[in-house]
Amino acid sequence: MDSNQVSSQNCFQVPNQETHFISSPDSSEFFLFIWALNHSSIVGLDSEWKPSQTQNSHNFPKLSILQIACKLTSFSEFPLEDDNSRETDKSNCLVFILDLFSLPPSSIWKPLRDLFISPNVLKLGFKFKQDLIYLSSSLTSQGSEYWFDKVEPYMDIANIYHLLRKNHGGKVRAKESKSLATICEDLLGVHLSKELQCSDWACRPLGEDQISYAAADAQCLLEIFNMFQSKLRYEGLICLESHPSTSIRGLKEILIKKDLGQNVLMHPFCQAVDMIKSIYLQPVVQSVMATNSFSLHCNTPVSSDSLSEIVKRYGETISLKVCDRFPKPSGRKARRRRGVKKCEEEWMENFCDWQGPAPWDSSAGNDGCPKFLCDVMVEGLAKQLRSVGIDAAVPFSKRPEPRQLIDQAIKEKRVLLTRDTKLLRRQYLSRNQMYRVKNLAKDDQLLEVIEAFDLKISEDQLLSRCIKCNGRFIPRPLTGSEAVAAAKGMQAIPECLLLQQDYEFWQCADCNQIYWEGVQYHNAMQKFITICKLNE
Structure with missing residues (x-):
């Protein structure tokens, strides 16, 4: 798509x-x-x-x-x-x-x-x-x-x-x-x-x-x-436009000033240039300033x-x-903060590794389909997971409270993915409710999650979900006329696609977004095949 x-x-x-x-x-x-x-x-x-x-x-x-x-x-x-x-x-x-x-x-x-x-x-x-x-x-x-x-x-x-x-x-x-x-x-x-x-x-x-x-x-x-x-x-x-008469009077005052120093020419000339440029004589001035294009004096x-x-x-x-030229020395509070941070880092090292079992585990009577909740710090990872067919939701609000994130993850039986170490300090968390993503790049994050949770990705799953809302596509493809009618008022479909009979259009069942198998679709397929190592 x-x-x-x-x-x-x-x-x-x-x-x-x-x-x-x-x-x-x-x-x-x-x-x-x-x-x-x-x-x-x-x-x-x-x-x-x-x-x-x-x-x-x-x-x-x-x-x-x-x-x-x-x-x-x-x-x-x-x-x-x-x-x-x-x-x-x-x-x-x-x-x-x-x-x-x-x-x-x-x-x-x-x-x-x-x-x-x-x-x-x-x-x-x-x-x-x-x-x-x-x-x-x-x-x-x-x-x-x-x-x-x-x-x-x-x-x-x-x-x-x-x-x-x-x-x-x-x-x-x-x-x-x-x-x-x-x-x-x-x-x-x-x-x-x-x-x-x-x-x-x-x-x-x-x-x-x-x-x-x-x-x-x-x-x-x-x-x-x-x-x-x-x-x-x-x-x-504030006023809307300048007044040329003021610039002219200022130019006259500049030119009649006397100065016996080294800047007798340069300083008055630069001020005069500024005044002339402000009354739209720019072409004349620019030819004079061509030799001084590497200075900010004019x-x-x-x-x-x-x-x-x-x-x-x-x-x-x-x-x-x-x-300001030297970093401020650490005081008592800073030393104490570093000590607390060191203890937290040691505790989080043991927390970061996934312990399982996952909330969707079939042994507990669930459907066995992996489901994740990506917070705002790994929002791009949610789109990557959807691109490989994994159910990846985002928080309901743009600035959710920690408790809201946990409640949503528990209610929907998802694992919360985050890079926020502060969330790990919550005492009511269990090890199978959250995973701290270590990598920064989105492609590396995707591979990390696939390996950490041992996700099974097939080529049929790629680009099978709506990247926009995480929804599924309707079972059958749309014709060109059906796609135009469905996209009316929402998105524009290029006319060149409608002239070709071999294009199929797909619609998200939740947000009604229209997709088609264009050039970027094939590029994305090849990218995720490589990331997920499906060609090995």
Whole structure:
């Protein structure tokens, strides 16, 4: 069944052509990155690092990648214009992923420093101070002093969320703190998957799903800010357009200033360039600036008065102190917490191995059909299990309580699959009610569950369940006309399939989703045959 037709959740994704992975300072992507920094007035910042299973109080984690989403003000002089006459997205957004394991610190430190302190670029982040500390520590650990002291102007998405909700005048309280995924779902109505947050970011090459995940984390910051800016405009709190007369008067004042220092030309010229660009004389200025495309001294100015007012009214500053350069020493509570954690880890080592018997065991009078309940931390595993014909349900609610998960598993005679170690601390659990999944990748998780429970998978079972809802298909296939009638108002069936008489359509008996045996069906079949080792 064609997986393009499976849309269990409206996931936030970034088009591949808008994402650029940079691993060399000599690449065309790096040149595009520098160009984008000079033509952006808003950027979204995020980073990823390999999660550590043990707390090391002596060193900060080493960043793997830094994501920068650039909101472009113009595509004039686009560096890659010869690439099949590129058609730009309406969002005018490019996402760059810097490979900090491959790029020399000396090649990126100056562009990043200029970006972080540029008054003409608004920086967006989600609790980015910690990322900034880790970034500085990662670059400095390679031999030189590459420390970032400040990010300004800056706005935190957590504060923007509370401003949109008008909660406590924008102040964030600890008990009301929400995750970025929750904010995206609440404001944008899209699902920001966090399954890969704990994947191995130190492994190279990074997978396509990891790159997509990292790009979405950065670009969603721009989307949330767009909503915030639109709301302020709608409420009349910011003006809608700039006034050229103000720019002209400012240009005149700049040009008549006298300065006998070394910057007698450069400093007034750069300010004058900014003013000229703001009154739409951009082509003339760009020809003069062509030789200075690798510097942020002549940044594109804020494109509208509205953005300037937002920065003036809501802008913040991230400042790092000397004490931030060193991990904080562990206190008495931290030592006690580590002791408790060590005891829990020893206890959980004995708990992780499956003991059995399973709730569906035929010896207890049950049907013998394996049934699982996958919590939100292994949501992708549920789709993998359904793809090989295994009954895999998900919780009724998006944020279930631990007791609700256990009650659902007991009621439906399922084994709860999770990576949440906190669930294992529940005293009312028995060993045949839960299994802790050890692997991070979905394909590895599937193989782990098959081997742990000794599941018998046949080729006839593959893709025999609805990936969307876990339902079964109706007994007979549908004709093209029947499929069109059944899918009306729900999903679109490509017309090219209806012209071919050899296509069969299948419908889920529960959610009415339509499937057919397309190219992706055959690719998925081959993939699961390999994973389940059915060709051996």
